[in-house]
Amino acid sequence: MKTPRRLLPSISSLRALESLDRLQSASAVAEEMSLTQSAVSRQLQxxxxxxxxxxxxxxxxxxALTADAQDYAADVRQALTQISQATLRVQTAPLAGTLSLAILPAFGMRWLMPRLPDFSRLHPEITINMATRLEEFNFAVEPFDAALHFGHADWPGTQSLLLKHEQLLPVCAPSLLGGTKIFSPADILNLPLLHIQTRQLAWKHWLSSQIDISQRPLSGTMYDQFATISQAALHGLGVALMPDYLVEQDLAAGRLVALHPTPIETSGAYYLVWPETKSRHAALTKFRNWLATKSQPEDPLPR
Incomplete structure (x- = not known):
């Protein structure tokens, strides 16, 4: 599609507009762009x-910018960010390409990392760059080709590959129990609960599936990610509801004990998610085809 020139202003004039909106000073814009103030004024004119x-x-x-110009500058800022990120990727990518991946800290480290050497062996020509993200983000303004995501396959404008269903297990340090016996999930409520920000309703859902908690408070301390909540559990600060794959080693070594005989599957799952616009990205295609061989079957348990 051919875009009329009048709809494609110069990068310099757009930079001047965006900078004036952000810096609120023509002299500051001139300094940032290494121009004179008169040159900045000409760009805007x-x-x-x-x-x-x-x-x-x-x-x-x-x-100063008009109200309409401020809205325009916000859109321009987003477009300029995309252009700079695309330029950086094309400048730094090896000939075979790179893959920029957003990962969840715990799942990325404990599930993906041990499997990555196999991908590197099969595809040494592909470089994978990773950064951690705990919450959903906008692919349009973040420099990622794909992301490891927990939840449901409902991220707008994306496609996804199921990697693993999540199964939760309540665990604590042996020292926390002392002589306390845990015979049922109701007994866990006599101990301090540890909550995680990304699963704030996890305890409520887990307990509700087994006992009536309508009259029971679920207070406790809050942690920002699994790395910190697991340390809190290990040091006897309370009971944590943890994905089974994260506590296997600590349970085997006796550093933690399970307060329920089996993990219980949640409604959420881990996915590889990518924007529809990247569906033909060569490095991403190789990565997701490989990851499909490592992922969990689509429906491992009766529903």
Missing amino acids: SLEQQLGMDLIVRDKKRL
Whole structure:
């Protein structure tokens, strides 16, 4: 599709607009862009002429954006970020390509990392860059080709591959119990509970599936991720509801004890998620095809 030139202003004029919105000073814009203030003013005038509308409120020597121009600058900022990120990727990518991956800290470290040497052996030409993210983000403004995501396959504008269902197990340090016997989930409520921000309703859902907790408080301390909540459990601060794959070693070594005989599957699961616009990305295609051989069957348990 051919875009009319009047809809494609110069990068310099867009940078001047975005910088003025962000810095609120023509002199600061000039310094950031290594231009004179008059050159910045000309860039903005050129943009106004091309768009056929006023963007700047000129008060003596002070320049400010109109309300419409502020909204426009916010969209421009997002577009400029995408351009800079795309440029960085194409400059730093090896010939065979790179894959920028957002990972969940615990799942990425404990589930993905042990499997990655196999991918590196099969595809040494692909470089995988990783950064941690705990919450959903906007693929349009973050420099990622794909993400490891917990929840449901309902991230708008994306496609996904199921990797693993999550199964939870209540665990604590042996020292926390002392002589206390745990005969049923109700007995766990006599101990301090440890909660995690990304699963704030986890205890409620887990307990509700087995006992009536309508009149029982579920207070306790809150932690931001599994790495910190597991340390709290290990040091006897309370009972943590943990994914089974994260506590296998501590249970085997006796550092933690399970307060329920079997893990219970939750409604959420771990997915590889990628934007629909990246569905033909060569490195991503190789990665997800390989990951499909490591993932859990789609429906391992009766529903």
